[in-house]
Amino acid sequence: MALERLQDTLGQLAGKVGGLTTQTRHPLDPLTEDEIAIAVSVVKERKSDVIFNAVTLLEPKKADLRTWVESGDAELPRMADVIASSKGNKIYDVLVDIKAKAVVRWEEPKDVYPGITMEDLMVVEEIVRKDPKVIEQCGILGIPPTDMHKVYCDPWTIGYDERFTDGSRLQQALMYYRPNVDDLQYTYPLDFCPIYNIETQEIIHIDVPEKRRPLNKAPPTNYDAESIQKEIGLRDDLKPIHITQPEGVSFKLDGRTIDWQKWNFHIGFNYREGIVLSNVTFNDRGNVRPVFWRISLAEMVVPYGNPDHPHHRKHAFDLGEYGAGYMTNPLAMGCDCKGAIHYLDASFVRKNGEPYTIKNAICIHEEDDGILFKHTDFRDESSTTTRARKLIISQIFTAGNYEYCIYWIMHQDGVIQLEVKLTGILSTYALAPGESAAPYGTEVYPGVNAHHHQHLFCLRLDPSIDGHANTVFEVDAVASDAPVGSRENRYGNAFMARKTPLQTMAAGISDYNPSRTWDIANTNKLNPHSGNPVSYKLVSREVPGLMPKEGSLVWNRAGFARHAVHVTRHADEQQFPAGRHVPQHSGEPSQGLPAWIAANGPASIANEDIVVWHTFGVTHFPSPEDYPIMPAEPMSVLLRPRNFFAQNPCLDVPPSYSSTPSGVREGRRAFRGGA
Amino acid sequence: MALERLQDTLGQLAGKVGGLTTQTRHPLDPLTEDEIAIAVSVVKERKSDVIFNAVTLLEPKKADLRTWVESGDAELPRMADVIASSKGNKIYDVLVDIKAKAVVRWEEPKDVYPGITMEDLMVVEEIVRKDPKVIEQCGILGIPPTDMHKVYCDPWTIGYDERFTDGSRLQQALMYYRPNVDDLQYTYPLDFCPIYNIETQEIIHIDVPEKRRPLNKAPPTNYDAESIQKEIGLRDDLKPIHITQPEGVSFKLDGRTIDWQKWNFHIGFNYREGIVLSNVTFNDRGNVRPVFWRISLAEMVVPYGNPDHPHHRKHAFDLGEYGAGYMTNPLAMGCDCKGAIHYLDASFVRKNGEPYTIKNAICIHEEDDGILFKHTDFRDESSTTTRARKLIISQIFTAGNYEYCIYWIMHQDGVIQLEVKLTGILSTYALAPGESAAPYGTEVYPGVNAHHHQHLFCLRLDPSIDGHANTVFEVDAVASDAPVGSRENRYGNAFMARKTPLQTMAAGISDYNPSRTWDIANTNKLNPHSGNPVSYKLVSREVPGLMPKEGSLVWNRAGFARHAVHVTRHADEQQFPAGRHVPQHSGEPSQGLPAWIAANGPASIANEDIVVWHTFGVTHFPSPEDYPIMPAEPMSVLLRPRNFFAQNPCLDVPPSYSSTPSGVREGRRAFRGGA
Known part of the structure; x- marks a missing residue:
């Protein structure tokens, strides 16, 4: 086992050497942290109170990139495609030239809603837990206000809801409950669905079904190793398979x-x-x-x-x-x-x-x-x-x-x-x-x-x-x-x-x-x-x-x-x-x-x-x-x-075994390739 | 490399120990060589001049096998399902009780044709090469009689041909040529198709197309390692991947x-x-x-x-x-x-x-x-x-x-x-x-x-x-x-x-x-x-x-x-x-x-x-x-x-990594499983 571990480590090292990265800049390389910072500062110079939704590479136009690929040396501009917003649900579609540190295009499109970021998602649960109307709904299902820390939600984009089209960026919160912090909440779905306003950080509405469904009473069913060890035990009959590349990678x-x-x-x-x-x-x-x-x-x-x-x-x-x-x-x-x-x-x-x-x-x-x-x-x-x-x-x-x-x-x-x-x-x-x-x-x-x-x-x-x-x-x-x-x-x-x-x-x-x-x-x-x-x-x-x-x-x-x-x-x-x-x-x-x-x-x-x-x-x-x-x-x-290749394009991969009719007849040793 | 080889060997040995075979007899085990020999001798006692097409286990009837599986101990008879033939295209469907060394059923069905065995296939090529009409056809395509050793065929079952229904067992020979013994014959198909009688070992007919197609003049195209080494070289940029099971198999x-x-x-x-x-x-x-x-x-x-x-x-x-x-x-x-x-x-x-x-x-x-x-x-x-x-x-x-x-x-x-x-x-x-x-x-x-x-x-x-x-x-x-x-x-x-x-x-x-x-x-x-x-x-x-x-x-x-x-x-x-x-x-x-x-x-x-x-x-x-x-x-x-299992049936497979919300919060070490 110790030997295998050592080999794993050697394999990783070899992988790093074999696949050695030299930092050649390619026009399609994603923006670096430095480039993102430049784009942000350029946008903030024009409007300081924006919230960033995305700062990503705008790939060069195909015609320019084709020229670059074919001739190779001309430097292409690095452009940042920025989506940002500010109060009042204003949206900014901005293009920044990174080298020139300049705004190339600044648009403020109407009636569009940018994507939901992880940060947008992460804040919803705490707000849901504190919302009085959510607390009220939880109460109806038998969850006391003191147990609101046991209430969870998966915030989703709202998709489209024809009742809410005033320009507010919204999420819907799919509601769950955990009896214990380590229990899987999907076993305890709650039947109502709060709607959350991203800008105001408020619950603006709750969709409550006519027919209520009480909190699930079933015991938890979990999949983490601790739970499985306790409840059914982990199987112990799998012998290890080691996969090693002692000479490193082939790329x-x-x-x-x-x-x-x-x-x-x-x-x-x-x-x-x-x-x-x-x-x-x-x-x-x-x-x-x-x-x-x-x-x-x-x-x-x-x-x-x-x-x-x-x-x-x-x-x-x-x-x-x-x-x-x-x-x-x-x-x-x-x-x-x-x-x-x-x-x-x-x-x-x-x-x-x-x-x-x-x-x-x-x-x-x-x-x-x-x-x-x-x-x-x-x-x-x-x-x-x-x-x-x-x-x-x-x-x-x-x-x-x-x-x-x-x-x-x-x-x-x-x-x-x-x-x-x-x-x-x-x-x-x-x-x-x-x-x-x-x-x-x-x-x-x-x-x-x-x-x-x-x-x-x-x-x-x-x-x-x-x-x-x-x-x-x-x-x-x-x-x-x-x-x-x-x-x-x-x-x-x-x-x-x-x-x-x-x-x-x-x-x-x-x-x-x-x-x-x-x-x-x-x-x-x-x-x-x-x-x-x-x-x-x-x-x-x-x-x-x-x-x-x-x-x-x-x-x-x-x-x-x-x-x-x-x-x-x-x-x-x-x-x-x-x-x-x-x-x-x-x-x-x-x-x-x-x-x-x-x-x-x-x-x-x-x-x-x-x-x-x-x-x-x-x-x-x-x-x-x-x-x-x-x-x-x-x-x-x-x-x-x-019909792309004139013949099988991998004929030259070394076989693990290859013999010929004459070789078999004459008892010649067959070709034997590597692992 | 030597180390890897040693490990491979150890892995194989461990595999042999881990997967140790104990020779418990199961009613579905295929016939052993000894059992085949018994069946053959029983059939030959009744008819000595038969040719064997197949001697295989007749699996017990489902009802009997179900009883065996459920109760376990009753011994089921071992039955050999024999297909044989004799001169005059006579076919024998025979059932032999191995333990009793007795024929249980002996049928001589009409108008049926058993499968083509490897031995049936292997003899055709030599006969084709010696057949005068085949030699004649080869001559038409430019292959001289002295080159008949360069003529090959893939014998196929004839499928069904309405012209030949007299009870003869037939094969069709798909014809090819090799300029050199190690050349792939599929590059040189011949345009005619001899029909071969298994019993008489004769070519009984040749299907010749109206429009003839001369022997292909294209150079050989081969895939064996020797040819590839000579013609395009084998690639040398694949680093080895070793897969080892030092503790043996899990079955x-x-x-x-x-x-x-x-x-x-x-x-x-x-x-x-x-x-x-x-x-x-x-x-x-x-x-x-x-x-x-x-x-x-x-x-x-x-x-x-x-x-x-x-x-x-x-x-x-x-x-x-x-x-x-x-x-x-x-x-x-x-x-x-x-x-x-x-x-x-x-x-x-x-x-x-x-x-x-x-x-x-x-x-x-x-x-x-x-x-x-x-x-x-x-x-x-x-x-x-x-x-x-x-x-x-x-x-x-x-x-x-x-x-x-x-x-x-x-x-x-x-x-x-x-x-x-x-x-x-x-x-x-x-x-x-x-x-x-x-x-x-x-x-x-x-x-x-x-x-x-x-x-x-x-x-x-x-x-x-x-x-x-x-x-x-x-x-x-x-x-x-x-x-x-x-x-x-x-x-x-x-x-x-x-x-x-x-x-x-x-x-x-x-x-x-x-x-x-x-x-x-x-x-x-x-x-x-x-x-x-x-x-x-x-x-x-x-x-x-x-x-x-x-x-x-x-x-x-x-x-x-x-x-x-x-x-x-x-x-x-x-x-x-x-x-x-x-x-x-x-x-x-x-x-x-x-x-x-x-x-x-x-x-x-x-x-x-x-x-x-x-x-x-x-x-x-x-x-x-x-x-x-x-x-x-x-x-x-x-x-x-x-809907077969009450839940995911592999929950108890040890994870390679598993942490819980409380574990993450409290900084507990995550579960880490084997390789």
């Missing part, structure tokens, strides 16, 4: 640009999308070929299926309303990942303008990935087996009750995989004795109603498949039209891929079916063997469709979730498919994707600089297995090279 | 019954299905609960999409026509798996009746599986992270050109996963200069046409969800019928799970859509919290549907592939959904599932002893990336406990 980091197994890309991070991968290229035998210009999760929505007021407000846009960066976890070695780990930090702004840093926000590590390819010749038992390695860039963010684990995975065969694991705790509501949770929820524990919900993620893909003029094809597996017995299809087995190019933004909409994939292709460049356009195929099988009906509040607000795929002409400012300022927008008219398409429907998207928006996810009907904490549920989206 | 084997992390089941194996998991139970806090009585891959079909004669014959039933057990690879440490590995061997019969054994046919090992569950309380940063472990029972079989890697994976949260990875080589056909491979194939390398195809697997699930009376429900996520704005659905977000029980065999058919899963439930037992029937949910997202049209040859022969799910009443003899003897059957009438359903349509399948048949897979449009060897393409089917 090199130059600043935030990573080089690994022919892949090269920049790892960005912002408060909203979290991890961003940019200028993703693959070294195809010396030819560095662009694949994706920029990839990120750009939005998500989590609609709940209970129609009773006010549960319809539960449809969080976790990225647009809170931010996957703001909510990200600091990750720790030996806990969230194994082997030689490299971390990157993330810096943000506090309300008061101070910069701060989340340590280890991004984890970079390699994993063994089983068999990469294998074949045995049945004639002679000559055989080759090659093991796979994968590179994982990951973050985990906590959105109130839920945890989202985001893994961007690069494979040696040119596949890019986005894996999302859902874990954490179900968002729960009270259930009265004798009341049924059906049909819109499940009683996962006595008195605990977990409403059905969906997690729908919007993947934003800015492709650069051998260049920026790309085209998306719907690809459907279809049987031949020729009937069984006909000359063209005598035995009835004929089938083919029907490829339909998406031509205009208005027509650049595609729904899912189980026989469908999408090719993102460069029709100007054909594969030397197949003659097909070089392409990356979007393979996605977790595409449940949006459950809220057409014309519903969620349908209006989450336009991106209406279809599996949208394709737009690239525009620098079109980054967020539910709009830039998401909270408290009615969705009438819809922001983001539907608005862009409506404004520019006839624009060609064939052989143009395009952006592909893909919505995928799961529909979650909770069950008691998900409580008190959910075993991680994984889902994946794949981007697979098809 | 215990009693004979072939494995106990791991509350799971307990028997690991069977037969020539046809390969791995079979039986009597799968989960220890739910002391209560050993049955989950599945028997799980296996029972059949598969690989239809190719090119309608030109004779390519329609390319639709291998790799299990029913060849056998996933017969074709299984011997696995070797450090090559196919990592860590502490335990292997099981597999014994079969040769044509002449000699038993033989494939060493290391089954691999059993554990892997770290990332995060099992995690939550951080945003209020106070109290946090718990628990890592997952999984147990993998795997085999890899080579079906001519393709490799199928089969992983049966048990998870700590009660999930059973079947992962299949496809790798190996594409089956190729010749392409004339200037000829297009479209629309039914892709030119993956000059002159190499890889036809589109599907891989459709049939998973056979004999459930025992808390008992044998089970019911299957279609579960569809559906929006409420109530319109947006109505009293019941004011905001339009209402949705629910619509659960439809399948009632009879005739109606026990269900197609796939992206919002559908299936619950296998025991309606006699309700979850104590949710009140829903205890169940396992079949979650499968790779369900492309059968491409060959209704009424086509493949549709007729592969009845199981017409729908995603069939449910039948359990019957001991209904094991193979395309029939017991698959080769050379026309599919008119369809064997297996369609026949059973037609014979017993009104039989109830609700709250009965049922079997669930699930067809899943992929549609494969080849691309040059798949050549000369395919990077492994994974797909998975999940069986998830839903």
Whole structure:
């Protein structure tokens, strides 16, 4: 064991040396604490009493960045995209040139509501506990005023509530109770919902259901190690698995640009999308070929299926309303990942303008990935087996009750995989004795109603498949039209891929079916063997469709979730498919994707600089297995090279075993590669 | 490095001690070599000149085995299921009582054709090379008679050919050429197809296309280490990852019954299905609960999409026509798996009746599986992270050109996963200069046409969800019928799970859509919290549907592939959904599932002893990336406990880190678990 520990330590050290970071500045590097401080001081010079909501890098315009990538040396300006507010719910959209220390743009948009920061969230609970009307409601449920320290709340964005549209920034407080400070509050939901005004720090209203639900009487059910040790004991029959990399990692980091197994890309991070991968290229035998210009999760929505007021407000846009960066976890070695780990930090702004840093926000590590390819010749038992390695860039963010684990995975065969694991705790509501949770929820524990919900993620893909003029094809597996017995299809087995190019933004909409994939292709460049356009195929099988009906509040607000795929002409400012300022927008008219398409429907998207928006996810009907904490549920989206390479691009990965027919016959020693 | 090697060795030794096998006899243990020899001698006593096709365990009748499992001590007879043949294409279906050394049943069925064994396959190439008509055809393509040693063939079952129905057992030979003994022959397909008679060992016919395609002139493209070293060099930038288990494995084997992390089941194996998991139970806090009585891959079909004669014959039933057990690879440490590995061997019969054994046919090992569950309380940063472990029972079989890697994976949260990875080589056909491979194939390398195809697997699930009376429900996520704005659905977000029980065999058919899963439930037992029937949910997202049209040859022969799910009443003899003897059957009438359903349509399948048949897979449009060897393409089917457990069943897995709110506040040391 001591030896293993030593090896772990050596592995970490080697990881640090192997993945040595040299601080080369890249135009997409997130703002440093110093840069954030400059942006803050520039804004404060113009208006001293602002509260900061976000200070983040405004990425250079694509045209400028392309020039920089291609020529390399011209310095691009560093621009801070600032969202701030001041009394009277005034909002400021400001652009600051960091080097010039100057405001470049100062806008005061009306009727918009910036996202809810962690600081906005953190203060609500104490205010709720002191509010007389909340204390009164707690009293009705049997919680005495002396027990208000046992009352908790998950503050959520209010989504949209048509009763409150005076410009106030609001949150709704989902209410809970803990018998003891270490008990899980989700077992004790309270049935009322206070509405909180961010600026005045007041409870302005409480939604109280007609039919009251008393405080749950069930015993606590907890998942922390102390509780489990006491209640059921921890199992002791798992022998350790050690994963070590004594020679360090196989990647090199130059600043935030990573080089690994022919892949090269920049790892960005912002408060909203979290991890961003940019200028993703693959070294195809010396030819560095662009694949994706920029990839990120750009939005998500989590609609709940209970129609009773006010549960319809539960449809969080976790990225647009809170931010996957703001909510990200600091990750720790030996806990969230194994082997030689490299971390990157993330810096943000506090309300008061101070910069701060989340340590280890991004984890970079390699994993063994089983068999990469294998074949045995049945004639002679000559055989080759090659093991796979994968590179994982990951973050985990906590959105109130839920945890989202985001893994961007690069494979040696040119596949890019986005894996999302859902874990954490179900968002729960009270259930009265004798009341049924059906049909819109499940009683996962006595008195605990977990409403059905969906997690729908919007993947934003800015492709650069051998260049920026790309085209998306719907690809459907279809049987031949020729009937069984006909000359063209005598035995009835004929089938083919029907490829339909998406031509205009208005027509650049595609729904899912189980026989469908999408090719993102460069029709100007054909594969030397197949003659097909070089392409990356979007393979996605977790595409449940949006459950809220057409014309519903969620349908209006989450336009991106209406279809599996949208394709737009690239525009620098079109980054967020539910709009830039998401909270408290009615969705009438819809922001983001539907608005862009409506404004520019006839624009060609064939052989143009395009952006592909893909919505995928799961529909979650909770069950008691998900409580008190959910075993991680994984889902994946794949981007697979098809007709992109002239042959298998990972043939040169050393096999663990390889013999040839003549080698077997002549008794030559087979090739044996490393671990 | 030396240290790592030593550790690997220690780990293996520990694995052997930890997973110590005691030879307890279980009624489902495959026949030993001795038992095979007994069966052979019993058959030979009655008829001395037979050729053995298969000698395999006939599993005890379910009723008897249930009694054995429940009472434990009664000894069940060991029965050998023998398929043999003799001159004149006579077939023998024989049942031998091993202990009594007696024939229990002797049948001589007409018009059936047993599977093709490895020995049947291995002899074809030499005969083809010597056949004058084949030599003539090779000459037409420019291969001189002196080069016939450079001619190769992949012998395939003929599938069904209406021209040859005289009772002869046939194979078709897909023809190839190697310029050099170590060159991949799939780069040099020959355009004609000899038909081979197994009994007479003659070529009885050659299918020659009207339009000839000359021998490919393209240079070889190989993937073995020697070739890659010479041609492009092996990459040298992968640092090793060591996976060690110095204290050995966490499972215990009693004979072939494995106990791991509350799971307990028997690991069977037969020539046809390969791995079979039986009597799968989960220890739910002391209560050993049955989950599945028997799980296996029972059949598969690989239809190719090119309608030109004779390519329609390319639709291998790799299990029913060849056998996933017969074709299984011997696995070797450090090559196919990592860590502490335990292997099981597999014994079969040769044509002449000699038993033989494939060493290391089954691999059993554990892997770290990332995060099992995690939550951080945003209020106070109290946090718990628990890592997952999984147990993998795997085999890899080579079906001519393709490799199928089969992983049966048990998870700590009660999930059973079947992962299949496809790798190996594409089956190729010749392409004339200037000829297009479209629309039914892709030119993956000059002159190499890889036809589109599907891989459709049939998973056979004999459930025992808390008992044998089970019911299957279609579960569809559906929006409420109530319109947006109505009293019941004011905001339009209402949705629910619509659960439809399948009632009879005739109606026990269900197609796939992206919002559908299936619950296998025991309606006699309700979850104590949710009140829903205890169940396992079949979650499968790779369900492309059968491409060959209704009424086509493949549709007729592969009845199981017409729908995603069939449910039948359990019957001991209904094991193979395309029939017991698959080769050379026309599919008119369809064997297996369609026949059973037609014979017993009104039989109830609700709250009965049922079997669930699930067809899943992929549609494969080849691309040059798949050549000369395919990077492994994974797909998975999940069986998830839903409403089965009263809570998360893996809460007692020791977390790697766990703190509580009071612990954080009071500065107590957090719980830190092992690696």
